Amino acid sequence: MKKQHIVLLLALYTQICFACTTEDTIQKTSDTAVSEECKNKPTLPKTDTLHTINTSYDFLNKSHNVIQYQQLSDIEPFLKKWNATGTEPIAIAHFRH
Amino acid sequence: MIFPYAIAKTYSQNDYISSFSGAWVTANSMQYTPRLPLGISGFTAKTIDANASMSFNFTKPLDPGPKKITVFLHTSPTDYQLNITASEHQQIVKLESSAEQSLSHVSVTLPEIKDQLNLDFSKRSEEDGELTIYGVSIENVETGLTYHNLGVGGAAYNAINSQALFSEQIPLIHPDLIIVDYGTNDIIYKNSIPENHVLTVIKTIEKIRASQPNATILLTSTQDMNFKGRNISAAKDFSKQMKRIAFEQHCLFYDWYKVSGDENSMKKWHAEQLSQSDNIHLNVKGYQLKGALFSDALLNTIELAKQGNHESLMIEEPVEVQQTASHSRDGSKKTKSKNKMRMTQTKKVIGKHSKAGKPGNKSVSKKTRKASSKGAHKK
Numbered sequence: 001m002k003k004q005h006i007v008l009l010l011a012l013y014t015q016i017c018f019a020c021t022t023e024d025t026i027q028k029t030s031d032t033a034v035s036e037e038c039k040n041k042p043t044l045p046k047t048d049t050l051h052t053i054n055t056s057y058d059f060l061n062k063s064h065n066v067i068q069y070q071q072l073s074d075i076e077p078f079l080k081k082w083n084a085t086g087t088e089p090i091a092i093a094h095f096r097h
Numbered sequence: 098m099i100f101p102y103a104i105a106k107t108y109s110q111n112d113y114i115s116s117f118s119g120a121w122v123t124a125n126s127m128q129y130t131p132r133l134p135l136g137i138s139g140f141t142a143k144t145i146d147a148n149a150s151m152s153f154n155f156t157k158p159l160d161p162g163p164k165k166i167t168v169f170l171h172t173s174p175t176d177y178q179l180n181i182t183a184s185e186h187q188q189i190v191k192l193e194s195s196a197e198q199s200l201s202h203v204s205v206t207l208p209e210i211k212d213q214l215n216l217d218f219s220k221r222s223e224e225d226g227e228l229t230i231y232g233v234s235i236e237n238v239e240t241g242l243t244y245h246n247l248g249v250g251g252a253a254y255n256a257i258n259s260q261a262l263f264s265e266q267i268p269l270i271h272p273d274l275i276i277v278d279y280g281t282n283d284i285i286y287k288n289s290i291p292e293n294h295v296l297t298v299i300k301t302i303e304k305i306r307a308s309q310p311n312a313t314i315l316l317t318s319t320q321d322m323n324f325k326g327r328n329i330s331a332a333k334d335f336s337k338q339m340k341r342i343a344f345e346q347h348c349l350f351y352d353w354y355k356v357s358g359d360e361n362s363m364k365k366w367h368a369e370q371l372s373q374s375d376n377i378h379l380n381v382k383g384y385q386l387k388g389a390l391f392s393d394a395l396l397n398t399i400e401l402a403k404q405g406n407h408e409s410l411m412i413e414e415p416v417e418v419q420q421t422a423s424h425s426r427d428g429s430k431k432t433k434s435k436n437k438m439r440m441t442q443t444k445k446v447i448g449k450h451s452k453a454g455k456p457g458n459k460s461v462s463k464k465t466r467k468a469s470s471k472g473a474h475k476k
Contacts, residue, residue: 068343079403092275097256
């Protein structure tokens with residue numbers, strides 16, 4: 001079995017991002033099969049309840065389309081507020097160029 | 098949040114057009130030193146005319162139902178009268194002059210707005226005086242999500258720091274999530290990240306937390322782009338740097354650079370007719386796609402977090418990036434040894450601020466973090 005196939009199977013099994021399994025990445029990961037860089041990327045698990053925009057743009061890394069945080073307490077206040085939206089208002093302020 | 102962009106002679110959001118009467122002077126956060134004190138919209142307009150007005154015409158009628166309209170303004174030393182009209186509804190408000198610039202605002206509720214909102218101001222005496230407008234917020238009265246779009250065309254990362262009245266005015270819109278979404282104008286002209294960028298971002302975070310300690314802050318990265326035929330390769334390092342700041346400062350992070358396709362992806366957006374010909378700005382179709390993706394990201398994150406699937410959402414400790422790398426014309430990175438300033442040096446600065454910025458949060462190791470994540474999951 002070629003190394004590329006191992007990486008691909010690992011990617012399938014562990015849901016490591018497919019975007020990282022390029023030739024370039026594979027060559028760099030001769031020892032570990034999956035690079036540290038690849039491991040460190042967020043991946044959307046396959047779940048029926050998740051939203052995925054229906055587009056044919058293959059250049060988008062939709063598997064990375066999540067908001068990340070360093071620890072649960074960083075997002076917890078917002079999640080609590082979100083869960084209470086039936087009874088309380090919630091506001092988002094978007095400062096942008 | 099809306100503003101009469103016609104007064105500021107700048108482009109508007111595409112869901113309304115503004116018009117005005119009277120002579121106004123304006124300022125915005127694109128100016129390095131704003132000519133007038135700025136509020137949360139990033140724009141300010143001032144007039145000394147006895148009568149002045151502004152109108153907002155919405156391209157699509159607003160959703161039916163009562164609307165709370167908050168006008169951020171200031172009058173001094175003369176009192177003004179404000180006549181607010183929408184459809185057949187009208188409210189007249191007396192505006193008392195105030196020595197304190199920051200604390201003035203008026204709120205009224207109209208049964209509906211439909212497609213036009215008019216604000217007519219008139220002086221209530223012959224005295225000299227001035228009227229200053231910082232923005233107008235329209236909110237549904239019913240419980241739900243309010244999204245405040247606070248965009249200033251051309252603004253860079255120092256925008257919030259330059260808004261003198263930010264801290265006084267932001268509590269009035271009580272945001273739970275504050276998205277700080279700048280960067281393009283910081284890196285595009287020199288294809289490099291400004292040397293003081295980390296400190297600018299930290300100062301911004303501290304300013305937000307000082308007035309909104311319970312709000313969650315979300316940082317973003319910029320999209321790949323081209324400027325005058327040159328790829329802005331600094332966007333990649335910018336993404337890494339923002340990720341590290343988010344990690345250290347306990348902010349959320351949305352890696353738009355990665356999601357939108359990584360390096361050299363702007364040409365693909367352009368080929369798919371999702372961007373404008375400048376290879377920087379998206380077009381309507383492109384922004385709609387970006388909005389849909391962000392919306393998906395937010396909903397997915399909430400869903401995954403609810404499921405306790407935190408591992409897939411955690412920011413892993415980012416790799417070191419050089420803060421001030423210059424980039425050659427073909428986009429490849431050139432590092433000048435005298436300009437080398439690794440993020441490990443920056444980390445000390447960040448570490449100094451992190452505890453003060455958000456009490457109770459500590460930087461933790463990868464192992465500790467994973468352990469705490471598992472603990473949290475059990476809860």
